[in-house]
Amino acid sequence: MRGKLNGRLVAAIVVALILAFIVNKNWGAASFFDSKNLSTFLVVGIALGGIYAITAGGLVVTYATTGIFNFAHAAIGCFLAFVYWQLSHQYHLPLLLAMAITLLVVAPALGILLDRVIMRRLRDASLVVQLMVTVGLMLTIMGLTLTIWSPKTSRTIPHFFESSKGVQIGSVVATWHRIITVVVALLVAVALRWLLYRTRLGISMRAVVDSRSLAGLVGAKPSVISGASWSLGCMTAGLAGILIAPETGLVVENLALIIIVAAAAAAIAQLKSIPMAFVGGLIIGLATAFSAVFLQFGKDYSYASEAIPCVILFIALLFLPQARLSTGKIRLTKRTERLTKPWEALLGAFAIVAIVGAWANGWIPWFTGTTFGERSAIWLGRGAGFLVFGLVMISLIPLIGWAGQVSFANFAIAGIGALLFVHFGGGDGNPMGIVWVMLVCAPLGLLIALPALRLKGLYLALATMAFAEFTDKVIARHPSLLDPSNSGVLYKPLKILGFSISSAANDRKAFVMFLVITFALLFLMLELLRRTRWARRWIAMSDSPAASATIGVNLTTSKMAVFMLSGAMAGFAGCMLGLQNGALRVDSFPMFAGLPIVLLLAVQGVRYPIAAFMGVLGLASFPAISEVFGNPSWLTQLALIGPGIAAVAMAYRPEGAVFYTGRDVAGLLPWRQDARDEKKLLEAKEREQNIGKDEINDLGLTRPFTEDKVAQLDRVLAITDLVDEKKMVPGGAR
Amino acid sequence: MTEPILSTQDIVVRFGVLQAVSHASIDVVEGRVTGLIGPNGAGKTTCFNVITGLQEPTSGKVFFNGKDITNKNPYKRARMGIARTFQKLEVFGSLSARENILVAAEQRKTWDRSGFDPNAVCNEMLEKVGLSDVSEFMVGTLPTGTARLVELARALALNPRVLLLDEPSSGLNEDETEEMASLLRKFVDEGLAVLLVEHDMSFVMGTCEYIHVLDFGTIIATGTPAEIQANPVVQSAYLGTETVEEAS
Numbered sequence: 012m013r014g015k016l017n018g019r020l021v022a023a024i025v026v027a028l029i030l031a032f033i034v035n036k037n038w039g040a041a042s043f044f045d046s047k048n049l050s051t052f053l054v055v056g057i058a059l060g061g062i063y064a065i066t067a068g069g070l071v072v073t074y075a076t077t078g079i080f081n082f083a084h085a086a087i088g089c090f091l092a093f094v095y096w097q098l099s100h101q102y103h104l105p106l107l108l109a110m111a112i113t114l115l116v117v118a119p120a121l122g123i124l125l126d127r128v129i130m131r132r133l134r135d136a137s138l139v140v141q142l143m144v145t146v147g148l149m150l151t152i153m154g155l156t157l158t159i160w161s162p163k164t165s166r167t168i169p170h171f172f173e174s175s176k177g178v179q180i181g182s183v184v185a186t187w188h189r190i191i192t193v194v195v196a197l198l199v200a201v202a203l204r205w206l207l208y209r210t211r212l213g214i215s216m217r218a219v220v221d222s223r224s225l226a227g228l229v230g231a232k233p234s235v236i237s238g239a240s241w242s243l244g245c246m247t248a249g250l251a252g253i254l255i256a257p258e259t260g261l262v263v264e265n266l267a268l269i270i271i272v273a274a275a276a277a278a279i280a281q282l283k284s285i286p287m288a289f290v291g292g293l294i295i296g297l298a299t300a301f302s303a304v305f306l307q308f309g310k311d312y313s314y315a316s317e318a319i320p321c322v323i324l325f326i327a328l329l330f331l332p333q334a335r336l337s338t339g340k341i342r343l344t345k346r347t348e349r350l351t352k353p354w355e356a357l358l359g360a361f362a363i364v365a366i367v368g369a370w371a372n373g374w375i376p377w378f379t380g381t382t383f384g385e386r387s388a389i390w391l392g393r394g395a396g397f398l399v400f401g402l403v404m405i406s407l408i409p410l411i412g413w414a415g416q417v418s419f420a421n422f423a424i425a426g427i428g429a430l431l432f433v434h435f436g437g438g439d440g441n442p443m444g445i446v447w448v449m450l451v452c453a454p455l456g457l458l459i460a461l462p463a464l465r466l467k468g469l470y471l472a473l474a475t476m477a478f479a480e481f482t483d484k485v486i487a488r489h490p491s492l493l494d495p496s497n498s499g500v501l502y503k504p505l506k507i508l509g510f511s512i513s514s515a516a517n518d519r520k521a522f523v524m525f526l527v528i529t530f531a532l533l534f535l536m537l538e539l540l541r542r543t544r545w546a547r548r549w550i551a552m553s554d555s556p557a558a559s560a561t562i563g564v565n566l567t568t569s570k571m572a573v574f575m576l577s578g579a580m581a582g583f584a585g586c587m588l589g590l591q592n593g594a595l596r597v598d599s600f601p602m603f604a605g606l607p608i609v610l611l612l613a614v615q616g617v618r619y620p621i622a623a624f625m626g627v628l629g630l631a632s633f634p635a636i637s638e639v640f641g642n643p644s645w646l647t648q649l650a651l652i653g654p655g656i657a658a659v660a661m662a663y664r665p666e667g668a669v670f671y672t673g674r675d676v677a678g679l680l681p682w683r684q685d686a687r688d689e690k691k692l693l694e695a696k697e698r699e700q701n702i703g704k705d706e707i708n709d710l711g712l713t714r715p716f717t718e719d720k721v722a723q724l725d726r727v728l729a730i731t732d733l734v735d736e737k738k739m740v741p742g743g744a745r
Numbered sequence: 746m747t748e749p750i751l752s753t754q755d756i757v758v759r760f761g762v763l764q765a766v767s768h769a770s771i772d773v774v775e776g777r778v779t780g781l782i783g784p785n786g787a788g789k790t791t792c793f794n795v796i797t798g799l800q801e802p803t804s805g806k807v808f809f810n811g812k813d814i815t816n817k818n819p820y821k822r823a824r825m826g827i828a829r830t831f832q833k834l835e836v837f838g839s840l841s842a843r844e845n846i847l848v849a850a851e852q853r854k855t856w857d858r859s860g861f862d863p864n865a866v867c868n869e870m871l872e873k874v875g876l877s878d879v880s881e882f883m884v885g886t887l888p889t890g891t892a893r894l895v896e897l898a899r900a901l902a903l904n905p906r907v908l909l910l911d912e913p914s915s916g917l918n919e920d921e922t923e924e925m926a927s928l929l930r931k932f933v934d935e936g937l938a939v940l941l942v943e944h945d946m947s948f949v950m951g952t953c954e955y956i957h958v959l960d961f962g963t964i965i966a967t968g969t970p971a972e973i974q975a976n977p978v979v980q981s982a983y984l985g986t987e988t989v990e991e992a993s
């Protein structure tokens with residue numbers, strides 16, 4: 012115990028020192044002791060913190076009552092803010108009425124819809140699926156909002172009582188909007204607390220997470236409860252959205268990004284304490300206001316203040332208690348599959364190269380037309396882009412698919428790799444640069460994961476998402492990585508085996524071929540790796556961490572290894588990403604751009620290397636579909652909505668398309684007797700489990716008891732022959 | 746009596762207000778099966794978790810081979826020679842039965858320098874527990890009883906010095922249980938120490954040389970099977986006086 016306390020103390024001191032250094036280094040002109048500055052800081056900070064608190068509180072309520080972390084929380088708030096705008100500023104309803112309709116009608120309806128259609132199916136899903144579905148929901152809602160309310164028109168929601176003066180606090184005027192915000196935040200805090208601890212509904216909401224059967228015993232209907240949870244979540248999200256929109260503007264990305272703030276506050280609350288979620292929100296609000304009033308980041312770190320929530324999240328992770336190795340929670344997925352044999356993998360690799368090669372050379376007749384799938388320079392360029400994303404996907408297979416570590420950071424790592432490649436040889440066309448980049452990105456991948464290694468898997472997802480945002484706002488914008496004045500192509504063509512590889516129109520075919528060959532090689536490598544003890548250990552670790560530890564697996568080092576592998580692969584993808592983009596801008600790697608890549612891979616089946624190739628085809632399908640329809644305006648957001656909806660559909664098909672296709676096809680192949688056998692076993696097992704659910708009800712009523720049914724029932728009900736007197740005598744039964 | 750290879754001293758585990766284990770001292774000796782019995786919720790699984798390091802005890806110590814291992818990581822304990830199975834299955838559901846065992850055998854390579862071949866060990870274990878026919882199936886698709894055997898084989902593949910079995914017979918039918926008992930016997934005769942939690946009384950009484958009885962977290966009796974069956978405290982607290990009277 013003592014050692015741990017000291018460790019935390021040391022960490023706290025180190026963090027405090029670093030923060031003090033940063034604050035000191037970037038201190039602006041404003042004096043801290045000036046009462047005007049101080050009261051501005053407090054007024055702005057508390058008002059902002061109030062809004063963050065509401066959104067974080069709502070997020071924690073849904074997590075604590077349903078066990079699902081809703082990445083779409085802020086996006087839902089964003090959508091509802093637009094609905095409010097539509098009602099109040101387009102239909103000119105009175106503000107209060109518009110708000111009432113938005114928060115008391117639309118929000119609960121949305122919550123119940125989400126619960127019925129999606130969330131209820133996620134209760135027993137794996138963490139990977141839960142994360143993919145809610146992230147998919149986030150992208151879907153963002154895409155829909157952007158489609159309905161085109162971002163080309165600018166919209167504003169005015170502050171409440173904008174015309175009246177507000178209240179003088181010290182030497183600062185607190186506008187009515189801010190005062191209302193703080194009052195509302197306090198009311199919401201009290202109301203949530205009262206609801207969860209003082210009402211019957213709330214108590215059953217909390218009971219349901221601990222044990223669904225327990226909640227059933229106290230007479231709560233699980234369906235009503237989860238519906239209520241999601242409605243409540245949507246209402247708080249909407250309230251926060253409406254309150255913050257006047258501050259940030261009605262901009263979808265900004266509003267959806269508040270999820271990082273909410274996640275940081277939720278981490279401070281350890282995902283369960285509502286009061287702490289409010290405190291967390293307040294801390295972030297105050298920190299943001301503090302930096303706005305007092306700090307002046309140099310031009311090298313001009314966007315650093317936007318990364319404050321990310322940094323707070325990282326710090327919060329450092330101080331979270333270590334997760335216990337819990338037992339009794341594994342879910343056995345009913346998978347009928349077998350290991351891919353080396354020759355099959357080789358065949359697959361050849362097929363990938365053949366398909367893409369034939370397309371790139373114009374040998375596929377249907378894809379040589381003038382528009383759709385046209386093998387023009389444009390489509391070759393796009394093809395290279397999809398393959399690069401495919402490389403990012405394939406870097407995720409060992410990490411997410413095998414080791415079960417959900418990371419949203421690999422696109423950001425690739426971005427950093429692209430920037431590094433400029434300095435490490437890409438600028439001169441030196442292929443060795445790729446190796447150096449990979450060598451840097453491997454430990455980078457590890458570094459990002461480090462704070463979350465000892466925590467629950469969900470925190471890793473949060474940390475990596477925050478890192479992606481941090482990369483976009485701080486790392487990629489640092490002039491020593493990317494000179495903002497340089498707008499031209501940053502890379503010289505790579506010379507490999509006499510081919511010139513770059514994004515220039517003449518080199519594109521060679522580039523596509525190079526990409527697909529490396530892709531196929533990585534595919535082959537992973538398929539072979541899957542047959543080694545490394546992959547086995549990672550999968551074991553993901554299936555049951557507790558059992559892995561008890562057979563002597565050092566979970567920490569084995570996670571570290573997979574993060575390094577994945578980081579190195581992402582680094583390679585990054586070099587290609589840079590080469591494919593040619594010219595890079597500071598905003599080339601936004602956090603949201605990385606998410607569809609992860610989702611499309613997951614949709615195909617994140618455990619299978621071939622899924623990365625299917626993911627590439629999936630990526631290619633969106634512009635192709637759009638072209639087929641003649642690029643209508645309602646399809647402009649397809650690149651967001653497409654992966655989003657596909658990921659949401661994982662609530663129904665959690666294992667990924669490759670799995671379902673494989674399962675159904677394998678049984679048809681004449682030589683795959685094993686697949687048929689396994690399917691039979693599976694059906695038998697399902698029958699065994701179902702007896703617990705349905706058959707008990709009507710046993711003895713509609714059908715007579717049989718001996719094996721009784722035996723099965725005994726097993727289901729855990730009736731042991733404890734009191735069987737014959738067996739009391741040692742060996743008496745024998 | 747020989748020196749115990751594994752012993753717990755005054756283990757206390759508290760979950761909030763609930764004291765799941767109170768001052769439990771358990772000794773496990775090489776070359777014999779030690780039973781740990783008690784009604785549901787008595788704290789048996791919690792004791793296993795403490796011994797294997799999955800649960801930190803509120804107080805008390807765990808000794809293995811004379812060394813205090815109370816603060817050691819679970820994986821280090823496994824490397825010292827403690828293996829276990831779980832009451833609620835903890836198999837690797839997306840690996841095949843063979844791979845489940847192979848993972849363990851390969852893991853053993855990291856500390857056991859005897860130059861064994863993991864694949865051979867794996868085959869041997871599959872053979873011993875009778876899983877050769879289903880070795881290529883994903884464990885997630887296997888019936889519970891079979892999956893339990895996979896867990897047993899996985900533990901045995903570590904070549905442990907102490908094996909902790911948490912209700913190994915649940916999900917098995919009578920024949921399979923008997924087979925498991927004779928398999929255990931073989932390993933125990935070669936010097937393995939087994940700590941067995943089990944509800945099947947004939948299994949317990951027929952296999953264990955020595956038994957600890959746990960009730961509400963407290964060890965209420967220890968002794969040979971015959972002594973345990975004759976113990977009036979045990980009879981009233983656990984076995985149910987009525988039943989015992991009928992049996993005698």
Ligand SMILES: Nc1ncnc2c1ncn2[C@@H]1O[C@H](COP(=O)(O)OP(=O)(O)O)[C@@H](O)[C@H]1O
Pocket residue numbers: 760763765783784785786787788789790791792
């Ligand atoms: N992680 C935990 N948190 C809270 N209570 C627990 C936990 N694990 C076990 N318990 C409680 O401790 C008691 C002993 O449980 P257990 O060791 O599983 O009993 P047994 O294996 O003898 O049936 C039970 O009342 C159980 O509910």
Ligand SMILES: [Mg+2]
Pocket residue numbers: 786789790791832
């Ligand atoms: Mg138990």
